[in-house]
Amino acid sequence: MQILFLIALLLVPMMVHADIVVSVRTIRAKEVILASDLEIKSIAVEGAVADPGILVGKEARVALYPGRPIRAADVGPPAIVDRNDLVTLVFGRATLSITAEGRALGRGAVGERIRVMNLSSRTTITGRIRPDGQIEVN
Structure with a gap:
């Protein structure tokens, strides 16, 4: 009986908490992200960035809202050429x-x-x- 219980426990998906990066303020699209704009939250969100070092110096492609997870596709390298330059x-x-x-x-x-x-x-x-x-x- 105990063996069946252990097998059932192993087969049930467990919620794993991981650290993700969220913004502390609204970051508009085309704005460069600073270290002071980010904080780490301990929740599990698939596809969210876990290392703030990846985001610092990047440009937001979309608006990033406080407390919401940031995905890798939401940021990119900063533009050096603007329209009409x-x-x-x-x-x-x-x-x-x-x-x-x-x-x-x-x-x-x-x-x-x-x-x-x-x-x-x-x-x-x-x-x-x-x-x-x-x-x-x-």
């Missing part, structure tokens, strides 16, 4: 490098692709954002 377009092959002035038609972080308008030709092109804020065009 003047940017340098760079086209490079081997020893040849051509630059032009452009206007960003979107916003994005390092490595993301955005649409840009070449100001001299008024042509819309797509390029990848470099760490220095220039747009690499192929």
Whole structure:
């Protein structure tokens, strides 16, 4: 009888409490997250971020409300190019490098692709954002 009880106990799912990260204030979308914006709560939420170090310095993609769990998809790298920013377009092959002035038609972080308008030709092109804020065009 005791063996059946032990087996039944093992088969019943147990609620495991884990630490998750929540915000202490409302963080608007496009706002960079600081360590002082976060606290740790001891509850189990599937998919919630458990390490505040992962979130610090990231940009909120959606509004984050106080006491609610933060998921990895809710944050991303901070944007370095905003819509309507003047940017340098760079086209490079081997020893040849051509630059032009452009206007960003979107916003994005390092490595993301955005649409840009070449100001001299008024042509819309797509390029990848470099760490220095220039747009690499192929």
